[in-house]
Amino acid sequence: xxxxxxxxxxxxxxxxxxxxxxxxxxxxxxxxxxxxxxxxxxxxxxxxxxxxxxxxxxxxxxxxxxxxxxxxxxxxxxxxxxxxxxxxxxxxxxxxxxxxxxxxxxxxxxxxxxxxxxxxxxxxxxxxxxxxxxxxxxxxxxxxxxxxxxxxxxxxxxxxxxxxxxxxxxxxxxxxxxxxxxxxxxxxxxxxxxxxxxxxxxxxxxxxxxxxxxxxxxxxxxxxxxxxxxxxxxxxxxxxxxxxxxxxxxxxxxxxxxxxxxxxxxxxxxxxxxxxxxxxxxxxxxxxxxxxxxxxxxxxxxxxxxxxxxxxxxxxxxxxxxxxxxxxxxxxxxxxxxxxxxxxxxxxxxxxxxxxxxxxxxxxxxxxxxxxxxxxxxxxxxxxxxxxxxxxxxxxxxxxxxxxxxxxxxxxxxxxxxxxxxxxxxxxxxxxxxxxxxxxxxxxxxxxxxxxxxxxxxxxxxxxxxxxxxxxxxxxxxxxxxxxxxxxxxxxxxxxxxxxxxxxxxxxxxxxxxxxxxxxxxxxxxxxxxxxxxxxxxxxxxxxxxxxxxxxxxxxxxxxxxxxxxxxxxxxxxxxxxxxxxxxxxxxxxxxxxxxxxxxxxxxxxxxxxxxxxxxxxxxxxxxxxxxxxxxxxxxxx
Numbered sequence: 001x002x003x004x005x006x007x008x009x010x011x012x013x014x015x016x017x018x019x020x021x022x023x024x025x026x027x028x029x030x031x032x033x034x035x036x037x038x039x040x041x042x043x044x045x046x047x048x049x050x051x052x053x054x055x056x057x058x059x060x061x062x063x064x065x066x067x068x069x070x071x072x073x074x075x076x077x078x079x080x081x082x083x084x085x086x087x088x089x090x091x092x093x094x095x096x097x098x099x100x101x102x103x104x105x106x107x108x109x110x111x112x113x114x115x116x117x118x119x120x121x122x123x124x125x126x127x128x129x130x131x132x133x134x135x136x137x138x139x140x141x142x143x144x145x146x147x148x149x150x151x152x153x154x155x156x157x158x159x160x161x162x163x164x165x166x167x168x169x170x171x172x173x174x175x176x177x178x179x180x181x182x183x184x185x186x187x188x189x190x191x192x193x194x195x196x197x198x199x200x201x202x203x204x205x206x207x208x209x210x211x212x213x214x215x216x217x218x219x220x221x222x223x224x225x226x227x228x229x230x231x232x233x234x235x236x237x238x239x240x241x242x243x244x245x246x247x248x249x250x251x252x253x254x255x256x257x258x259x260x261x262x263x264x265x266x267x268x269x270x271x272x273x274x275x276x277x278x279x280x281x282x283x284x285x286x287x288x289x290x291x292x293x294x295x296x297x298x299x300x301x302x303x304x305x306x307x308x309x310x311x312x313x314x315x316x317x318x319x320x321x322x323x324x325x326x327x328x329x330x331x332x333x334x335x336x337x338x339x340x341x342x343x344x345x346x347x348x349x350x351x352x353x354x355x356x357x358x359x360x361x362x363x364x365x366x367x368x369x370x371x372x373x374x375x376x377x378x379x380x381x382x383x384x385x386x387x388x389x390x391x392x393x394x395x396x397x398x399x400x401x402x403x404x405x406x407x408x409x410x411x412x413x414x415x416x417x418x419x420x421x422x423x424x425x426x427x428x429x430x431x432x433x434x435x436x437x438x439x440x441x442x443x444x445x446x447x448x449x450x451x452x453x454x455x456x457x458x459x460x461x462x463x464x465x466x467x468x469x470x471x472x473x474x475x476x477x478x479x480x481x482x483x484x485x486x487x488x489x490x491x492x493x494x495x496x497x498x499x500x501x502x503x504x505x506x507x508x509x510x511x512x513x514x515x516x517x518x519x520x521x522x523x524x525x526x527x528x529x530x531x532x533x534x535x536x537x538x539x540x541x542x543x544x545x546x547x548x549x550x551x552x553x554x555x556x557x558x559x560x561x562x563x564x565x566x567x568x569x570x571x572x573x574x575x576x577x578x579x580x581x582x583x584x585x586x587x588x589x590x591x592x593x594x595x596x597x598x599x600x601x602x603x604x605x606x607x608x609x610x611x612x613x614x615x616x617x618x619x620x621x622x623x624x625x626x627x628x629x630x631x632x633x634x635x636x637x638x
Contacts, residue, residue, distance in 0.1 A: 012258060014230060016230075032081050041079055123137050125164070128165075138452075141158040160187055163182065284307070299396070305394070309411070318346045341395050344403070370388050472509075498538050515552060519555060528562040536565065591630070
């Protein structure tokens with residue numbers, strides 16, 4: 001059930017950061033292609049260990065510092081197209097002109113003012129997603145605005161930056177990345193904190209997404225656009241929610257974060273009343289020497305230990321739900337996992353997982369954790385009191401030590417309310433802890449790339465997708481639904497190109513929006529089709545080289561044999577059209593074979609005979625021509 005909040009009363013403030021890959025020929029700082037590769041195509045591997053560096057003012061960024069506490073090896077998959085810039089073995093080249101032009105087009109659509117001079121900067125990132133340990137980024141424009149139903153939303157800045165490497169998988173020693181994505185040009189659009197409701201957040205994101213796609217020069221598909229949402233309420237704190245993949249999730253992400261902050265504030269108030277506190281971590285391995293818990297026994301068998309921390313006054317609150325299927329204890333576990341632990345157990349959920357009631361009692365005794373006491377339970381008349389909770393981590397000694405300390409630190413912040421932090425968006429529109437909020441200490445000038453003076457004077461403002469829909473209806477006579485499908489679809493640039501080349505607009509629209517979808521459902525590998533395949537096939541139909549009815553067969557042949565040209569596929573599959581006299585000959589043969597039916601039913605026989613005629617011609621004749629000839633031959637005999 002969705003919880004209802006008065007967002008004005010709570011003081012909700014939100015802003016967006018939209019990250020969109022650009023569809024340019026080359027990467028931002030080198031001439032490598034921007035196409036993604038499969039990991040199996042990699043030709044070599046390289047490794048890095050990354051460490052934080054100080055800013056120009058001698059400061060260390062807190063987020064980078066925490067990341068560095070987790071010792072990891074980063075492995076990168078390189079390809080035959082990977083260059084020295086991507087490997088961080090050569091300085092970056094000049095900023096790609098095409099990427100800068102597209103960024104300026106986007107700035108115009110957002111009513112933004114370009115800066116006089118673009119200065120590339122280095123942004124410290126040591127999670128392994130960049131071989132260099134930083135991401136290059138530059139401010140292109142500022143001071144823009146978009147409209148929503150709930151009022152205008154300011155657009156603070158438009159950054160042009162390089163995309164990070166693609167995370168492939170976790171390894172025993174760290175993380176494996178792929179270098180195919182690293183360096184793809186990316187725009188980051190940040191709004192002002194003008195958003196006041198989940199619905200407005202989604203509308204603003206949809207508006208920006210429509211403007212981006214209007215350029216026809218942004219990449220499409222999963223992972224090519226990511227939304228980050230900054231959310232806070234009056235008594236809470238600013239939280240950055242990263243990696244929202246779908247526009248459909250943005251309003252739910254905001255709702256769930258508001259709920260989380262409300263719940264954390266209520267927990268903090270309750271902890272204050274209870275005079276709660278966090279104890280020092282202790283070793284409690286002896287308590288679990290003979291445990292039946294598989295998780296704990298596995299850790300101990302491998303030479304591990306069990307570490308525990310007493311959470312005074314936390315009883316009943318560690319298990320309290322703060323987001324759907326996520327509890328305060330889940331937040332503690334997220335912090336433990338950051339240091340390599342598999343998770344935590346806590347007394348709000350025990351006995352369970354093989355941990356017995358006797359072990360829970362022994363655990364409480366080992367850390368001096370007291371039970372809750374109600375007035376009715378107190379025979380001596382002592383005051384009621386809240387009980388203590390205990391959290392434990394079972395792992396190798398070093399991991400267990402770091403993880404239980406992280407749990408204790410997160411419990412300390414629970415006493416205060418909502419911590420400022422960066423969180424990772426989950427698929428169910430909840431979120432999990434990622435790292436502290438980054439600060440200004442992670443940004444410093446890029447000395448290897450000269451500044452750029454952007455010239456927006458010759459940049460044309462693209463036609464909006466909403467305007468395209470109207471034009472497609474008026475100019476091409478497409479119905480509203482089909483016009484919108486084409487305008488907002490991934491194949492819009494292809495549609496416009498083939499129509500300009502002379503292809504009938506309705507045929508082109510039906511092909512990219514219906515025919516390809518139908519073929520995909522029939523398990524035809526349409527992903528093998530290039531734009532050139534489709535364009536050449538449509539031109540053959542338009543010029544009479546292939547009948548309309550042969551288009552599906554032609555596209556299927558090309559999808560199954562992508563090395564063929566459209567002309568070669570026509571010849572191989574014998575899809576060429578037939579002359580009108582051949583059509584008439586085939587139709588007459590069908591009519592005469594069914595002369596008795598024609599005599600009895602007249603034009604009533606048309607439908608059945610039409611299918612037979614098309615079958616006889618094997619789809620090599622235009623349906624309209626076959627229809628006209630068949631009607632004529634039936635009328636002669638009726």
